[in-house]
Amino acid sequence: MPSHELTASRDEADAAGAGAVRLDHVTHRYGRGGEALTAVGPVDLTVPAGEFLVLVGASGCGKSTLLRLIAGFEQPTHGSVRVSGTGPRPGRTAGVVFQTPRLFPWRTVRGNIDLALRYAGVDRALWPRCRAELLGRVGLEGTEKRRVWEISGGQQQRVAIARALAAENPLLLLDEPFAALDALTRERLQEDVRRVTDRTGRTTVFVTHSADEAVFLGSRIVVLTRSPGTVALDLPITLPRGDIGAEELRGSPEFAELRTHVSHAVKAAAAA
Numbered sequence: 073m074p075s076h077e078l079t080a081s082r083d084e085a086d087a088a089g090a091g092a093v094r095l096d097h098v099t100h101r102y103g104r105g106g107e108a109l110t111a112v113g114p115v116d117l118t119v120p121a122g123e124f125l126v127l128v129g130a131s132g133c134g135k136s137t138l139l140r141l142i143a144g145f146e147q148p149t150h151g152s153v154r155v156s157g158t159g160p161r162p163g164r165t166a167g168v169v170f171q172t173p174r175l176f177p178w179r180t181v182r183g184n185i186d187l188a189l190r191y192a193g194v195d196r197a198l199w200p201r202c203r204a205e206l207l208g209r210v211g212l213e214g215t216e217k218r219r220v221w222e223i224s225g226g227q228q229q230r231v232a233i234a235r236a237l238a239a240e241n242p243l244l245l246l247d248e249p250f251a252a253l254d255a256l257t258r259e260r261l262q263e264d265v266r267r268v269t270d271r272t273g274r275t276t277v278f279v280t281h282s283a284d285e286a287v288f289l290g291s292r293i294v295v296l297t298r299s300p301g302t303v304a305l306d307l308p309i310t311l312p313r314g315d316i317g318a319e320e321l322r323g324s325p326e327f328a329e330l331r332t333h334v335s336h337a338v339k340a341a342a343a344a
């Protein structure tokens with residue numbers, strides 16, 4: 073890339089904020105002709121750096137498609153997607169966590185994390201420290217030597233989160249990462265993700281069906297209409313973050329009120 077282009081894209085990134093996402097009039101269509109399906113759009117959405125945005129909506133409303141557009145795995149049919157002021161690059165722009173952990177099953181926990189560190193270009197001499205720090209962040213200290221099949225589904229998803237954090241991308245994208253887990257594990261991992269993202273200040277876009285999960289995690293919630301997904305509700309969440317316990321938060325009347333509000337909005341958007 074010529075140096076003036078590099079400078080221009082750096083300037084754009086600085087102005088947008090590292091990890092900031094901007095969707096301008098984005099539409100995405102799958103297929104062609106009579107078979108074509110407009111899955112998303114038009115959507116205009118700006119996610120400032122450091123925000124925790126949760127996308128909620130009924131099945132098939134286009135949540136995953138939006139996430140894939142932000143990750144650069146899909147190109148919009150119309151409109152533009154910018155992350156940190158530039159077009160997203162698949163595998164480079166964001167750490168991504170999917171519904172299933174997608175780990176290398178024949179490798180150890182350590183092997184899976186090291187692969188991510190190698191891919192992120194981290195100096196090999198720093199791997200032990202980075203690995204320990206990443207595993208510490210997701211509560212997996214002492215599991216380095218265990219094979220993937222020797223740890224639980226919840227622990228595997230924790231490894232996937234640690235791996236997504238390895239690249240130090242300012243943007244984290246999570247697509248229903250806890251959908252397959254039992255309620256208790258799910259709550260614990262929600263707490264982990266809330267803590268880790270609050271601590272690291274990363275911009276996060278999280279997809280879920282659950283109003284409860286959305287209110288617990290988000291600093292902002294966007295509810296999508298049914299397909300094609302457009303913004304039905306854009307709601308800032310002003311619940312306290314940081315120095316409040318998870319149980320206290322989940323048990324508060326404000327939490328219950330917001331959960332009901334979001335749940336009704338999701339149902340109304342799906343029926344509209």
Ligand SMILES: Nc1ncnc2c1ncn2[C@@H]1O[C@H](COP(=O)(O)OP(=O)(O)OP(=O)(O)O)[C@@H](O)[C@H]1O
Nearest residue numbers: 102103109111130131132133134135136137138299
């Ligand atoms: N690769 C694809 N090719 C064709 N159609 C697709 C493709 N991926 C998704 N779709 C369709 O686009 C629409 C939106 O799908 P998407 O997976 O984005 O929704 P979602 O809200 O994430 O659904 P869920 O909550 O069930 O995961 C659906 O009608 C789906 O069938």
